Amino acid sequence: MWATKTGTRWHADPDCPSLKSRARSDEFAQPSSGTLGDRILPEGLHCDPPGILTDYLNAARHLVYYANETDEGERKRARGDLPISALGRHLGGSGNVDELLAEEPLASISGPEYARRSRLAEDVNRYLSADSERACVMVLADWVRRGRTPRGHQSHYDRFVGAAVTVFDAAGLTSNLGMHYAVNRDPLPEWLESVADGSTCESATQAIADKELAYAQRGRPADESNISKLVHETWLAAGARWQLMLESKALAHPGKVLALFKRHGSGLDTDLLDVLARTGPSATLKIAHLDWTVAELPAACRLPFASNDEGPGGVILLDEPGYQVTHETCELFLRNLAHSLGYPDLAQHVRRGTATLDNAPRTKATDREYELSVAVQRRGFSSSPGGAGISADTCRPALLAALEGDQLARPSAGRKHRSKT
Numbered sequence: 001m002w003a004t005k006t007g008t009r010w011h012a013d014p015d016c017p018s019l020k021s022r023a024r025s026d027e028f029a030q031p032s033s034g035t036l037g038d039r040i041l042p043e044g045l046h047c048d049p050p051g052i053l054t055d056y057l058n059a060a061r062h063l064v065y066y067a068n069e070t071d072e073g074e075r076k077r078a079r080g081d082l083p084i085s086a087l088g089r090h091l092g093g094s095g096n097v098d099e100l101l102a103e104e105p106l107a108s109i110s111g112p113e114y115a116r117r118s119r120l121a122e123d124v125n126r127y128l129s130a131d132s133e134r135a136c137v138m139v140l141a142d143w144v145r146r147g148r149t150p151r152g153h154q155s156h157y158d159r160f161v162g163a164a165v166t167v168f169d170a171a172g173l174t175s176n177l178g179m180h181y182a183v184n185r186d187p188l189p190e191w192l193e194s195v196a197d198g199s200t201c202e203s204a205t206q207a208i209a210d211k212e213l214a215y216a217q218r219g220r221p222a223d224e225s226n227i228s229k230l231v232h233e234t235w236l237a238a239g240a241r242w243q244l245m246l247e248s249k250a251l252a253h254p255g256k257v258l259a260l261f262k263r264h265g266s267g268l269d270t271d272l273l274d275v276l277a278r279t280g281p282s283a284t285l286k287i288a289h290l291d292w293t294v295a296e297l298p299a300a301c302r303l304p305f306a307s308n309d310e311g312p313g314g315v316i317l318l319d320e321p322g323y324q325v326t327h328e329t330c331e332l333f334l335r336n337l338a339h340s341l342g343y344p345d346l347a348q349h350v351r352r353g354t355a356t357l358d359n360a361p362r363t364k365a366t367d368r369e370y371e372l373s374v375a376v377q378r379r380g381f382s383s384s385p386g387g388a389g390i391s392a393d394t395c396r397p398a399l400l401a402a403l404e405g406d407q408l409a410r411p412s413a414g415r416k417h418r419s420k421t
Helices: 051-077 097-102 107-124 134-146 154-171 179-185 187-196 203-218 222-251 268-276 301-305 327-341 344-349 368-380 392-403
Strands: 256-263 282-287 289-298 313-320 350-352 406-408 418-420
Touching: 051 097, 051 107, 051 154, 097 289, 107 282, 134 154, 134 222, 134 268, 134 282, 134 301, 154 179, 154 222, 154 327, 179 187, 179 392, 179 418, 187 203, 187 344, 256 301, 268 289, 268 418, 282 344, 289 301, 289 327, 289 368, 301 313, 313 392, 327 344, 327 350, 327 392, 327 406, 344 368, 392 406
Parallel strands: none
Antiparallel strands: 256 289, 256 313, 282 289, 282 350, 406 418
């Protein structure tokens, strides 16, 4: 990398027209221990290197960032939290990066990193299942957090704000702009986001209380340390109240459901949705704009699916499934659904779910498949039968056939024939 004499702008392309001087160069000394995430790469480049070096540099950036996320996830897991944001991402990039990661010499580096992330995912899956209270609490935390902006369930978010304000009023503490503003500004959204991202309620509460304690101590005389202590204790009490409210809500939504949903626009955090879908049987239909998943999820997912601003983010197929649902069942259902909707060409893009991270590159869509994916995506979901969207009633023939192990054949002359798989 070359820099100007001042060293403020670095260039990786020696032919860059903005490169006025080649008076300096630099080397990045790498640590002798640690993980790939501890590697040091040049940042803030004015231009990338020419030719294939750009792809290698992008692959290096991607690998280091990916490893850094795994490092952070392992640290979170060590203190009892579940690193959802890290587990929801896949090892892959754009352009030629995927090909470089799959070939030597980078394959020998990406392989162990992928395996390390998979081990972390397997560890998390042992503590997280669709019918667990932990999963339900995380879903509800994300749902309540989204009520901060005006929408139908904003009143639920406001109750959390009010609960904290009551605690501060009882302690005789206030703020220049009022406690409603102080609670809503950062602490409550951050607390809910942290819980939704896998932190325990206790861990999230401690983090918020410590942060607010640091604010209270800033510029305050030493003889007012008792006030800072009171602020810290009151935030701990507010967090305990939030935990009680969230866990009480979880009691109202026990168990699990079998649901069909879109990955983006479901009304639930995408990373959390990805991880929850991998804890049990699932299957996906991915092609162009279409990205559907059928999986067992916490029953609380009803709330975010129904609260999506762009219409339902998914449909509930079965409540407390009494049937034995497997990965094969989910896969067969999506194939059947593609046939019953009149889009049999899409059935070939159905993939059975696994508990591990999916590192397979996405299939490139043909022009016809692209058009079909747009048509199905625009149709969307519906919470009631009779509409233009896909409802539970629309899915019932495909689901019943899948539960019996039957495969729906291509529609012919207005009829659907079934053949035994």
